[in-house]
Amino acid sequence: MSEAFNVADIFGQDVFNDTVMQERLPKKVYKDLKKTIEEGKELDLATADVIAHEMKEWAIEKGATHYTHWFQPLTGVTAEKHDSFISAPMPSGKVLMSFSGKELIKGEPDASSFPSGGLRATFEARGYTAWDCTSPAFVRKDAAGATLCIPTAFCSYTGEALDQKTPLLRSMEAINIQALRLIRLFGNTTSRKVTPSVGPEQEYFLVDAKKFQQRKDLIYTGRTLFGAMPPKGQELDDHYFGTIRQRIAGFMRDVNIELWKVGVSSKTQHNEVAPAQHELAPIYAPANVAVDHNHLVMQTLKRVAGQHGMKCLLHEKPFAGVNGSGKHDNWSLTTDDGKNLLDPGKTPHENIQFLLVLTCILKAVDEHADLLRESAADPGNDHRLGANEAPPAIISVFLGDQLEDVIEQLVSTGEATHSLKGGKLETGVRTLPDLAKDATDRNRTSPFAFTGNKFEFRMVGSRDSVAGPNVVLNTIVAEAFSEACDVLENSDNFEMAVHDLIKKYATEHQKIIFNGNGYSDEWVKEAERRGLPNIRSMVEAIPALTTEKSVAMFEKFGVFTRAELESREEIKYENYAKAINIEARTMIDMASKQFLPAFIKYTRTLADTVIAVREAGADPSVQSDILNEVTVHLAETREALEKLKVVTEKAAAMAEGGDQARYYHSEVVPAMEALRAPVDTMEMIMDKDAWPMPSYGDLMFEV
Template identity: 60%
Template sequence: MSERTDYTETSVQSIYGSNCFSDSVMRERLPKNIYKEIQAVKAGEKELSLEVAEVVAAAMRDWAIEKGATHYTHWFHPLTGLTAEKHDSFISPTNDGKVLMEFSGKELIKGEPDASSFPSGGLRATFEARGYTAWDVTSPAFLKQDPTGTTLCIPTAFFSYTGHALDKKVPLLRSMDALSKQAIRVLRALGNTNSKRVVTTVGPEQEYFLVDKEYYDQRPDLMLTGRTVFGSMPAKGQEMEDHYFGAIKERVAEFMRELNTELWKVGVSAKTQHNEVAPNQFEIAPIFTTTNVAVDNNQVVMETIKKVARRHGMEALLHEKPFAGVNGSGKHNNWSIATDDGINLLDPGENPESNARFLLFAAAVIEAVDRYALLLRTSAASSGNDHRLGANEAPPAIISIFLGGPLTEIFDSIAEGKAAGKNTNLGKIKLGVTSLPSLPKDLSDRNRTSPFAFTGNKFEFRMLGSSQSIAPPNTYLNTAVAQVLAEFADKLEKASDKNAAIEAIVKESYAKHKRIVFNGNGYSEEWVKEAEKRGLPNVRATVDALPVLIDKETISLFESHNVFSKEELESRYHIYLERYSKQINIEAGVMVSMSRRSILPAVSSYVGSLARDTAALEAIGADNSAQKKQAKAIASLLKEAYEETEKLETVLAKAQNVEDVFKQAKTYQEEVVSQMNALREKIDNLEKLVDKKAWPFPGYEELLFKL
C-alpha cells in the first residue's frame, strides 16, 4: 500500500498538472512565436507545419526526460474499446557506441502501429498492416508512471493507409467540427460576429465497484468477464439505503486519495467522489472540459482506477452489472455547447437576447434526440448494459428528454401560441429578442430516471455504460445536433425578419418533436405503455439496436457531415456485433467451466457427506428427517443443474457454428443468454442450500461487504 499523502493548498498546486504537457508548460518552454502557432493550430486556423512540430517535439522531449521518461508512445483509442500504446525509446545510437536522446517533429506528428492487429470490420485485410497515428494537438500529452518506468503518452488519432478511421477519436473530432460549423452559421444569422468556433464540452461521471483482490482472484468469472455469472444475494443487500453518500471506509479513502493524486498529476480535474447506492460501489466525477479531451481523460480515469486499486489490494470492476440483484454502474455524460469566447449556448442567460438563443439551441437538441433516438440508444448498447437498462436503477431503453415543468411549459406555450402559466410568470411568449423576459436560472429539478435530462445549462445523457468509451455517444450526439442546426441555419439565413424566423423555427420544431419530452418516472410500467402510444422506440437488446448503424438515413447523416463513410459505419456494425457474440461466448464458457469443474463436483461431494451423516444418524436411531429433506432438495437441484449445464453446452456449440455475424449475435442473445439465465437460477439456488464451507467460490457477502 502506498504512503499517505497529506494535502495542503501548496502541495495540490504543485501536484496538479506536474505530469501533463499542458498549455502553461508549453507557454513556458516554447518560443512565443511557436506557442502562438500551436494555439492557432488548436483553434483550427492553421495546419501544423513540420518546422513548428520540430520545436515542440524538442521541448516535449526535454520536459519528459527531465521527469524520468525513457520512452514515448502514440496513445490511441482503437475499436477494442480500450486504449493502445506502442513504446519507442528516445535513444538513438551514435558511431562511437553511445546514444543520443532524440525525438523529432516527424515522430511527434505521426506513428505507424500494425493496423491489421486491431479490429477493423473488414476495412483492413489480415495482410494489410499499414496504419497511422496522428497527433491530436488539442489534447495534451502526459506522462504515465509505473514500476517499469516513465513513458511520454501523446494522444493521437488512428487511421488506415486508405484514410479510414480505425478508432473512436477520428469520428469524434470530425463530429466536433461538424457541430461547430453549423452552430457558427446559426450564430452568424443571429448577429454574432465575434465567436469563431463552437465546442462541445463534457463532464463524465464514472461509477465503479471495488472488491478485495483475495476474493477476486478466486472468482474465474470476475477475472475473465468482469462480472459474476453466478452468485446469490446475501441476507443484506442495498435495501437499507445506508451506503449512498455514506462515510467512506478508511481503506477506500486511502485508495481515493492516491487516485486523486495520480489523476491530478496528469491534469485530470477529478473533483467529486462518493459512495454510490450499492455496497462497495463508488463514483468519481471530473470538471467539464472539451469533448475530445474529456474522452481521453475518461480513459485515463478508468485505467488509473484499476491500477491504483491493485496497489491497495483491491480490484476495480467497471462492468455495468457485476452483481445480480444490486445496482449496476453507469456513466453520466454531461454535455453542453459553448463558443470559443465563453458563451454557453445552453445557458438561459440573464437577458432576452440570450433567452431566445437558448431556446433555439435547446429546440435543436430536442429535435435531434427525437429524430435520432435509435442512434443514441445504439451508442449505449453493450452486452453489459443490457443487464442494467430498465432495471429500476438506470433509465429504460426508451430515449426521452426531461425538461422540467417550467421549461416544458415555456416550450408548450411557444408551440401553441398561448400565454405561459403561473410557474413562469411570463406573458404571451414570443421570441423577439426584446419581447421575451429573462428566464430563471434553474429551469428544472433533476430526474434520475430520465436517459436525457436538462440540468440547468447542460444535458445529462444517463444511459451510458460504465465500461464504455464516451466517444461514440458524443460523436452521434454532436452529428445529430449538427444536422438540425444546419436546417435551422438554412431557414435563418433566408429570413428577412430574424425574430419572426426564430419564433417560427422553435414553434414548428417543438410541436413536431415534443413527444420525446417526459418529466415523470421513467422506471414505471405506465411510462413504457405511454412511450409506445407516442411511437417512441423501446429497443431492449444490443443486437436489436445495432442495425440502425447501416440504415440509409444513418449513412446519409454521417456522410453529409463527413463524420463516417458508409464503409466505416459498416465496419463498426460488424465489429460491435462480433464483440457482443465474443463476450457472451466467453461468459457462457466460464459458466460451463465453473459449473462442471468446481460447483457440481463440490455439491456432489457435499450431498455425499450429507448422505453419510444421514446414515450415521439412522444407525444410532437418531432423527435424520431434516438431513434427508435437505439432501433430497439439493440432489434434485443438482440433477437439474447438470441438465441445464448440458443444455448450455449444446446451444453454445450451435451459436459458435453460425457464420452470419448478425444471425450469430441473435442466436447468442435469444438462445445462449436465455439458457445462461436458466443455469444461473439452479446454481444460485444451490448456493443457498449448500454449506458455505463447501461452496468453491467466495460469495456476494465477501465481495460486497469486505473491504
C-alpha cells in the same frame, strides 16, 4: 497520517500544457502551434521538429525514457507501442537521445491486428497514428517507469477511421461549423469557435483482490455469472453518500493525486447506491480531452486499486440484484469567449436563441433516438438498462417544470409569455437560512435530462468510451442546427421565421419530453402510444448505425462514410457474440469443475449423515428432505449445463455477424440464466465452508 500537499502545486505537473509550451517554445513556434490548436492550421515539419525537441527534453527531465502514441482503437480500451528516445549508437559507444517532428506527428502501428470490420484485410497491415495537438501530451509514471504519452488519432492506410478519436474530432468540427452559423444569425460576430464540453462521471465497484482471484467469472468476464444475494443489499440506502471507509478513502486519495498530476480535474468522490460501489466526477473539458481523461481515469482506478490490494470492477452489472454502474455524460456547447449555448438565463421564455437551440436538440433526439440508444449499447448494459435503475431503455428528454411549461406555451398559443420561478425553500428551522430554490426538480430516471445549463446522457456504460455517444450527440445536433439555419438564412423576416420554427419544432417533437417516472410500467405503455422506440438489447440497437437516415447524416457532415459505419456494425455484432461466448464458456467451466463437484461432495456428506442418524435410532427425515432437495437441484444444474454446452457450440460454429449475435442473445443468454438459477439456489442451501468461492456478501461487504 498521510502527508499533506497542495493540489495547486501538483496539478498538471506531468502535462505538456500551455504554460509549459509558453516557457519552453520559441515565441513564433508557440504562436504557430496555438494557431494549429485553435484554428486547425497545418503544422509544418520544421515547427514540429522544434516542438518535438522541447517535448522530449521536458519529458526526459520528468524521468521519461520512452514515448508512445496513445490511441483508442475499436477494442474499447486504449493502445500504445513504446519507443525509447535513444538513437543509433555513436562510434564512442554512447547514444544520443532524439525525437523528431515526424515521430511526434505520425506513428505506424500495425492496423491489421485491431478490429476493422473488413476495412483492412489481414495482409494489409499499414495504419497511421496522427498527433491530436488539441489534447495535451503527458508523462505517465508506473511500473514501466515514465513514458511520454502523445494522444493521437488512428486511421488506416486508405484513410478510414479505425478508432474512437477520429470521428469524434470530425463531429466536433461539424457542430462547430453549424453552431457558428446559428449564433451568427443572432448577431454574435465575436465568437470564433463552439466546442462541445463534456464532464463524464464514472461509477465503479471495488472488491478485495484475493477474493477476486477466487472467482473465475470476475477474472474472465468482469462480472459475477453466479451468486445469490446476501441478506442485506442496498435496500437501506445507507451506503449512498455514506462515510467513506478508511481503506477506500486511502485509495481515493491516491487516485486523485495520480489524476491531478496528469491534468485530470477529479473533483467529486462519494459512495454510490450499491454496497462497494463508488463514483468519481471531473470538471468539464472539451469533448476530445474529456474522452482522453476518462480513459486515464479508468486506467488509474484499476492501477491504484491493485496497489491497495483491491480490484476495480468497471462492468456495468458486476452483481445481480443491486444497481449497476453507468457513466453520466454531461454535454453542453460553449463558445471560445465563454458563452454557454445551453444557459437559459433567468427568463428562458425571452431567450430566443436558447429556445431555438433547445428545440433543435429536441428534434435531434426525437429523430435519432435509435442512434442515441445504440451509442450506449454494450453487452453489460443489457443487464442494466430498463432494470429499475437509471435509466430505462426508452429514450426521452427531461426538461423540468420551467422549460416544459415554456414548451407547452409555445405549442398551445404560439408564444411563451412567462417562465416559472424557483422561489424560496423554507426549512422551518429559524437557525437555518431559507434557500433559493431552482425552478425545476431533477429526475434520475430520465436517460437524457436537462440539468440547468447542460444535458446529462445517463445511458452510457461504465466501462465504455464516451467518444461514441458524443459523436452521435454532436452530429445529430449539427444536423438540426444546419436544417434550422437553412430555413432562417433564406427567410425574409428573421424574427417571424425563428418564432415559427421554434413553435414547429416544439410541436412536432413534444412527444420526446417526459418528466415522470421512467421506471414505471405506465411509461412503457405511454412511450409505445407516442411511438417512441423501446430498444431492450444491444443486438436490437446495432442496426441503427446503418439505416439510410444515419448514413446520409454522417456522410453529409463528414463524420463517417458508409464503409466506416458498416465496419462498426460488423465489429459490434462480433464483440457482442464474443462477449457472450466468453461468459457462456466461463459458466460451463465453473459449473463443470467447481459447482458440480461441490454439489456431489455435499450430497455424499448428506447421505452419510442420513445413514448415521438412522443407525443412531433417530428420525433422519429432515436430512433426507434436504438430500432430496439438493439432488433435484444437482440434476437441474447438470441438465442446464448440457443445454448450455449445446447452444454455445452451435453459436460458435455460426458465421460471424448479425445472425450469430442474435442467436447468442435469443438462445445462449437464456440458457445461461437457466444454469444460474439452480446454482444460486444451492448457494442458499449449502454450508458456507462447502461453497467453492467467495459469496456476494464476501465481495461486497468485506472490502
